[in-house]
Amino acid sequence: MSTVIKNGTVVTADLSYEADVLIENGVITEIGPNLKGNETLDATGCYIMPGGIDPHVHLEMPFMGTYSSDDFESGTRAGLAGGTTMVVDFCLPNQGESLLDAIKRWDNKSTRANCDYSFHMAVTWWGEQVFNDMQTVVQQRGINTFKHFLAYKGALMVNDDELFSSFKRLSELGATAMVHAENGDVVAEMTAKLLAEGNTGPEAHAYSRPSQVEGEATNRAIMIADMAGVPLYVVHVSCEEAHEAIRRARQNGKRVWGEPLIQHLTLDESEYFHPDWDHAARRVMSPPFRNKKHQDSLWAGLMSGSLSVVATDHCAFTTEQKRFGVGDFSQIPNGTGGLEDRMPMLWTHGVGTGRITPNEFVAMTSTNIAKILNCYPKKGAVLVGADADLVVWDPEKSKTISADSQQSAIDYNVFEGHEVKGMPRFTLTRGQVAISDGEVKTQEGHGKFVERAPNATVNRALSQWKELTAPRPVERSGIPATGV
Amino acid sequence: MSTVIKNGTVVTADLSYEADVLIENGVITEIGPNLKGNETLDATGCYIMPGGIDPHVHLEMPFMGTYSSDDFESGTRAGLAGGTTMVVDFCLPNQGESLLDAIKRWDNKSTRANCDYSFHMAVTWWGEQVFNDMQTVVQQRGINTFKHFLAYKGALMVNDDELFSSFKRLSELGATAMVHAENGDVVAEMTAKLLAEGNTGPEAHAYSRPSQVEGEATNRAIMIADMAGVPLYVVHVSCEEAHEAIRRARQNGKRVWGEPLIQHLTLDESEYFHPDWDHAARRVMSPPFRNKKHQDSLWAGLMSGSLSVVATDHCAFTTEQKRFGVGDFSQIPNGTGGLEDRMPMLWTHGVGTGRITPNEFVAMTSTNIAKILNCYPKKGAVLVGADADLVVWDPEKSKTISADSQQSAIDYNVFEGHEVKGMPRFTLTRGQVAISDGEVKTQEGHGKFVERAPNATVNRALSQWKELTAPRPVERSGIPATGV
Amino acid sequence: MSTVIKNGTVVTADLSYEADVLIENGVITEIGPNLKGNETLDATGCYIMPGGIDPHVHLEMPFMGTYSSDDFESGTRAGLAGGTTMVVDFCLPNQGESLLDAIKRWDNKSTRANCDYSFHMAVTWWGEQVFNDMQTVVQQRGINTFKHFLAYKGALMVNDDELFSSFKRLSELGATAMVHAENGDVVAEMTAKLLAEGNTGPEAHAYSRPSQVEGEATNRAIMIADMAGVPLYVVHVSCEEAHEAIRRARQNGKRVWGEPLIQHLTLDESEYFHPDWDHAARRVMSPPFRNKKHQDSLWAGLMSGSLSVVATDHCAFTTEQKRFGVGDFSQIPNGTGGLEDRMPMLWTHGVGTGRITPNEFVAMTSTNIAKILNCYPKKGAVLVGADADLVVWDPEKSKTISADSQQSAIDYNVFEGHEVKGMPRFTLTRGQVAISDGEVKTQEGHGKFVERAPNATVNRALSQWKELTAPRPVERSGIPATGV
C-alpha cells in the first residue's frame, strides 16, 4: 500500500520546494517530481508540512478522584483535526511511587491514541528509588525528558536541593530537564491571603500568581540547571519576566529553551474579568493569561529565536468540573483545551500577519521540538526515511472556531468565535489519512509510543564545555606556606 | 565645652560650601563664617564631611565556640581611624532564641564601642514568637531593619515561605527587609561536591558560590519583597548578576537598594589563586571576590545610582582562626576586615580618578544609608541639630596600607600594600575628637545605640501604592451565571 | 521688610522637618522654630518646598513670522500659579547670527518676567564665530548649557560632525550639552511620505516620528558626548527607547540625564485619534505623546533615578495658530502648554499614588535641575542664604484643570478636565508673594536673569576620568622593527 501526495509545495523548517511525496508502510520513501502510488492525495495550492508535535498535553490526567476530560482518544483526535500528529504527555508518579509503575499506568491509558505519542517523566518526589529509576527510564524506556514542578506546593512541587540533585542526575544520564516555573511557596501564601480577603472568584487565580512569580522560578531553574550542567526546557512561558530570564541565560551561552502556549499568544487576562463566572473559570490555567505587553514579548521571542516551541498544555475540564471551584478559585481545576486550535491559530496570527514565515511556523510547531526531544528526523521532518506524519496545509481554508464543531470532549472552547484562515486539508499519521478535508477518519489505537534516546548533540556539547571549565585546585607546595 | 572646625569646606551629599562648624554638647549648633569655640580644629585644605556609616559589620561575632577578632572596641577604633563614625552590627538570634534575648547579648558586647552604633535584627528562624517579637523590636527597641540569610543552610538560612511571612510582617510594621542573597541549597551541594572531588583549598570557596548563585537569590528576594510590599536592602552585592537583578527591579519601580563592599570594588578573584594558602584563606568571605567584569559593574552601579551604599562586612579573623580550614575550605571562617580602609580606598579609587564626585562619596559612605536606616539627619548630615559625627578629610594625606599600622586586632590586611590618598585629619564622634592627625584618642564606651523608627517615607509611599493596586474582586450577579 | 512662613513642614529633596522660614530681602535668612517677621504666611497643613524650576520653556518664541502665545509675562505668571518660580528658556540664534546678538533679543523679551529665569544657548549652526562666541557666552554671560537639535532638518538641525565639534568645545569650556533627540533626516522623509500618501491629519505628526526615531538620536548623542567628554542632558524624553539608551549609558558610568515632560507622563497617543481635529492638533508637539508602555517606562525611570527632571517644554499656540496646519500636519506649530499644571499633575499622579515621595517630588521638580544647571543652592533649596523662591504646598487643595481659569494666554488646556489634588497655597519669588491662595499678585519685570557658572563638580570629575583614560601611544624602539 502506497500513498502519494501530489501537486503541493513541501514546506519544512529548512526550506520550501515543489515536490510530490511518496509514502510506503507509514514512512516517506521518495520525494520528487511525478511520483506515483496506490492512493493519491491532491495538494494543489497546499503546503506539505511535518505534522505538528504538541510536547505539552495532559490526557486523562488524574485529578481529585476524576480525570481531565480529553483522553488519549479524543485528545489525539482533536490534535489530528488541527494538523498535530504527535503529542507528549507527562507521566506523573504519585508520592513514593516508582517511576516505572507510573509509566505502566500511562501505558494503559495511551493504548487508545489515534496518533503517535511519547512521555515526559515527572520527578514529583525525591529519593534513592527515583534516583535509580531515572537510569532505567532513560536507558530502557526511551524517555530523555524529566519535568519538575516548582509550584503546586504539597503535591507535585520539589524544592531547590531536590531540583539540583535531580538535575545533576540528568546531566550524568544525558537527559534534559524541564520545569513548570512558578514559585510554589508564594503562590500558596497568596492563595490563602486572597481567599481570606474574599477574593474567591476565578480572577483571583490570576492574582495569586503574577508574572514575576513565574519569572523568579524560571530564573532559579536556569541557574540550577547551569550549575548541574544540564540543558533546560521551560514549559508554558507566559510572560516577559520568564522570557527575560531565558533570554538572559541564552545570552550567557546557556542551553535553555522556552515554550509559549498558543493561548498566551492570543488571549489575555481580560478574560478573567468577564462578568460570567463560567467564562472566566473555563480559562483558569497556570500560568494564567497575561496582558498585551506579555503577548508582545512572546511573539518577539518566537521571531528572534529566544523562544523555541509553541504548545498547548492541553488539559481539558468540562464546565461541570470547573464548577468544583465555585466560591473558592483554588478548587477550579487548572487547564484549558487547544490541541485542535494550536496550528490554525498560530498560522492565522503568525504567518497570516507576516510576523513569521511558513518555515518558521514549521520550526515552532514541529521541528524544533523534535530536535529538542531527540526524535528528529523520525518526527518533525519531510525527509526520506522519516515517519509519514504529515499535514497538507491549505492556507485558504478557513473557519470560525466553535465548541459545537470541535473534537474535544468538553462543552466549550476558549477560542470560541475566533476566525482562522489556514487549516489542514489532510492529516496523515504514519501514512494513514486521519483527516480528509474535514472528515475524521482516525483509528483508535493506531498511535505508538515514540522512544527517545539520551545524549543528544546538545547534551554532549554542554558536557564537554562543563568538563573543560570545571574547577581545578590550585597547586600549593606547603599549606599553610606562611609562618605567623 | 564647644569645638569649632575652621577654614574648611563643608561637603555633604547635597552640596559643597565654605563654612566653619560649631559643635556644642556633641551636636552641631551653628554653621557659617567666623565661628568661635573653646577648641579649634584647623580644616585648612580639608573637607568637613559627615562621618562614615558602615551599615554592615560583625564585631565579636560568635563563631565555632570563639568570636571574630575585632570587637566593638577595636572595630569602632578602626572605623574612626578611617573616618567612620557609626557602625551597624547584626544581632543574630540562635535557633529558637527570642529576638529580645539576642538583643541583650548584643547590648552587652556593644558597651565598649568607641562610636555610635545600631543593630539590624536577623530573622534566623521562624515561629509565632519571632512574629510577635518583631513588633516589640520595631516599636520598643528602635530597630527597623531585619536581615534574612538565603545561604548558610542548616544554620542561619530561611526558606521561601518563611521569607515571605517575615517580609509581610515587616510590611505591616513599617520596617525594611535585608537579605544575604546566595542560594544556600546550591552552595551546600557544591561544597560537598568540591570537597568530594579534592577541591579543598580556599579557591574552592569561590568555586562553591559563583556569581549566578548570588544573582538567583537576589532576584528571588526581590520578587518576594515586592509581593509582600516591603522595601528591600541587599547586602554585599558582589557581581553583575545580583546588580542586574536589582537594576531590573528598580526599573520596574521597586524599592530596592544594593550595597557593594569596598573589597569587591577593589580586589578580585585572582587573590584566591595565590600560591600561599594563608594569603588566599585570609580573603575568604561570602560572596567571594569576583573578576574585573563584576568590578566594573559595581562601579557603574554606584555612578548611576542603581547601587546605593558602600560597606565592608567587616568580620575579622586571625590567620590562626583562618587555619581552621586547612584541608577543608568550608571550615575557613568567612570574613575580612576593612573598617579602617573603606573610606580612603573609595576616595582614592573613586574621587581620585574622577569616577565619583566628593558629594557622591558622602552619599555612598554615609548619607544614603542614614536615610535608608531612617536615622537621617541625626546621622549622615552636616546640619544644625545633627550629631557632630564628622570627618575632616584631607585629600592630600596619603599612606600605604599595612597590617603593621592598623587598628584592627588581626595580623594581616587584605589591602596590604595599597596606596591611598585622601584620609581623615580629624574624626569626631558626637563632637569628641577621636582621631587627630593620626593620633588615636578614642574613648572606650563613648558610643551609644542609635534608635531608628519605622514607617520611613519610602515605606509609607510603597504601602500607599500597594494599597492602590491591590487585587479587587470582579462583581458578578450570579455564580455560575451560565446554564449548561 | 521680612516675611515668615509659619506652622509648616519644610520639605526638600534631602529631608522633611517642621520649621518656620524667615525671609529678608528676597533671601532665606533663618530656618527654625518660633521665627518672627513683618509679614506672616500661615503654612498650617502645608509643605514649604523649593519653588519649581521648569528648565524647558519657549516663551514668545519666534515662529513663522509670529510668536508662541505665552510670553515671559503670561508664561511666568502661569508658572507661579502652579508653584514654579524659575524658568529656563532657549535662546535660538538665526542661521549665521552671533550667539551674543541672539542673547540680546532674548534679553529684550525677558524683561517682563514675573519670576527669575535663565537661558540655555542653542547651537543652531556651526562656524568659527560660534566656536568663539561659546567662550564669551560661558565666561561672560553666565550660560553653561547648550542645546543642539538633531531634528528640524533645514532649520535648527546640526549634523554629527558639528555636534561632535560643539561637544568638544563644551568639554573645554566646562559646560554641559543638551539635545533635542529625534533623527531629523528620518522625520523629514517620513513627513514627505505621509503627506504624499494622504496622511495629512494631526495623527500623522505622531506617525512621522515614532519612538525609535527618538531612541536612535538619543543613543547617538550619548555616544558623541562620551567621545567628547561632556555631560549630556536629554530634553523631553518621551519613550522607552530613549530612556533605554540613557539607562544603558548611565549603567556604563556615563554622565547623562533625562528629562521627561509632565505631558508624556500623563497623556497618551490616543489624543491624536480624537475625531475633533482641533483636539488632536492642540496636542501636537515633538516628541508626540506615546502609548501606556512608554508612560510606565518614564515613571519607572523617575522612581529609579535613571530619569532626573520633570519639565514641560511649554510652548503655547492658540487654536488659531494650530490651524495653520489644516490639511498639512507639518504646518501645525509644535508645542503645548503645561507651566501651570506641571507640579499639581506630578503631585497628584506621583505623590498622591505613592509612586514617589514628597522629597523625590522636590528633587524632580526643582533640586535636581538646579544642581545640573549649577545654580544650586541659590535655587532649588530651602537653606539659609538661598533665594526665597518657595512654594507653600497644600496637599489637600484641589481643582479641576480648565482653560477657563488658567493663566496661560491660550484658549485651551491639554489637561482640561483633569482633577488635581495638591496645589500651592502661596508661591514666593525671591520673597515676594506672587500667588496667595489662588489670588494672583505677580509683578511684571520682577524676574531677574540667573547666571550659572561653568565647571560644575560633575564636569570636573568627568574631565579627570577622561584625562586618566586618554589614549597613550605604545613606545616602540624602531619602526618598523621587523625586517621583510
Add this chain to the structure above:
Amino acid sequence: MSTVIKNGTVVTADLSYEADVLIENGVITEIGPNLKGNETLDATGCYIMPGGIDPHVHLEMPFMGTYSSDDFESGTRAGLAGGTTMVVDFCLPNQGESLLDAIKRWDNKSTRANCDYSFHMAVTWWGEQVFNDMQTVVQQRGINTFKHFLAYKGALMVNDDELFSSFKRLSELGATAMVHAENGDVVAEMTAKLLAEGNTGPEAHAYSRPSQVEGEATNRAIMIADMAGVPLYVVHVSCEEAHEAIRRARQNGKRVWGEPLIQHLTLDESEYFHPDWDHAARRVMSPPFRNKKHQDSLWAGLMSGSLSVVATDHCAFTTEQKRFGVGDFSQIPNGTGGLEDRMPMLWTHGVGTGRITPNEFVAMTSTNIAKILNCYPKKGAVLVGADADLVVWDPEKSKTISADSQQSAIDYNVFEGHEVKGMPRFTLTRGQVAISDGEVKTQEGHGKFVERAPNATVNRALSQWKELTAPRPVERSGIPATGV
C-alpha cells in the same frame, strides 16, 4: 563522470546521519547507503558538510592606486584549502559611477576564481542613476544584497537620508540591506585629533574607533531599516555594543542579522600593543580587535542565535603595503586575511570546546548565510539537487597555522602559531576535488557567479507586516470641527 563520498557522516545545519553522497556533473544526485561512482573519496572518520560560504571578502580590492594582495585566484584557493567553497565580494562603484559599470570591473577580476562566488553591491553614492540601476542590478544581475558604509567619510560613506532612501528602494525591490556600521564623522574627528596629539602608531587605529562608535552606527542603521521596512545584515559585528543593538532589535521582532568575524572571536586588542610595529599594523582592520569582554559577547551571540554568520572580511595587504602607514596610522591599509583559517579556527574554538555543536558550525559557516543570501539550497546544503560544494571534514586532522604554508599571497598570518584541530580532508567545488588531503588541485577559472533572486521569504513576510501596520488616517467629518 561521477564521484561518490563513502563511509562518512553527513552533517548539515539540520541533522547528522551516516550516508554516502553521489555527485554527478557537479551536483548531488543521491544520498544514501552503498552508492557507487567513478571516483571514490573515503570519508571514514569524517563529516561530510556543506562547503563554507564566506560572505565577506575583498579580493583584488582597489586601494590607493594598488590592490589588496589576494585576488580571486589566490583568495579562493585559500578558501578552498580551509573548506570554504563560495565567497561573496563587494562590488564598489566609484563616486558617480554606474552600478552596472562597477559590476563589469568586478566581472573581469572574478574570472580567475577557483570556486563559485557572488557579489554584494555597494551603494557608495546616491542619485537618480543609482536609484534606477538598483532595479537592474536586482532584476537582471542576480544581486539582492546592498552594502552601505556609515564610515569612511569623504569616500564610501553615505549619510542618513541617503541611507533611508536606499533602504526604501531596497524594500520596494525585495532586496536586503547591509551596513558597515561605524560612525564616520566621529572616526574622522578622532583620527585627526589622535594624529595631532602624536598618537600615530597602529594602536591609535583602535583608539580612533572604540566599540561605542560601532554600536551607535549599528543602532542607527537598524532604526532606519525598520522605518524603511527592509531586512538588515550587519557585517563584522565586533563588540557588545553592536551586538546589543542587534539583540535588542531582534527582541522587538525586527529582521536583523549580525556577522562576527573569526578574527574578533579569537584575537584581541592586545595585538595592537605589541612592541613590533609590523605585528600591530598587520592586524589593523575596521572594526579593530576588541577585548575579551567583547569576545565573550560574540560567542554568546552565536550560541543563542542573536548573531548568525561567521565571516572573515578577508582583505589581505602585505607588510610592505601596511608600511604605507608608518608615522600615520590612518594610512595603514585596513584589512587582514583569514579565508583559509576561518573554518579550522571556528571548529577548534567552537566545536572543540563544546560551545557549539557540529550542526551549529555548519549553520554559522554556510547554511545561515545561504538562506540570508537567498541561494539556499543550491549552496549551503547537502541535499539532492544542490551544488556539490562540499567539505569532507576530518575532526582529528590538526596543524599549526603559519604563513609559511598558507595559500594567501601575503607574507604573514594573523593566526600565526595557533594550533587548530579539525580540517578538510577534501574540499569539492561543484563536484571537483580542489583540496585532497593537503594537496591543492584548484582550477583557475572554475568558479562561476551565483545569481540570487530577490523577494526571499523573509522579505515577503516583513513587507506583509509593514503593510498591515502602516499608518492610517483618522476619519474626521469636518476639519476643524470645533468652533473658537
